[in-house]
Amino acid sequence: MTAHWGVPDPVVVEGSESERYLAFADSYRMLRNRINIFINLPIKSLDRLSLKARMDEIGKLTDAAPDGGGQA
Secondary structure, eight states: OOOOOOOOOOOOOOOHHHHHHHHHHHHHHHHHHHHHHHHSOOOGGSOOHHHHHHHHHHHHHHSTTTSSSOOO
């Protein structure tokens, strides 16, 4: 099973060094938070279709909160 969790590409950001750093930090934070939400899913209690739906929902989060607060 796969899911696509796209994040903004920090490499294309132009600006000062600090602006570029923030772009990388934001992309890292988004991925870290999505992974954290994923590893806390009750995978054993979800059927395949439900798991796929939850994984897709995670990928649609625009600003995944560390506590999963942005999760639908």
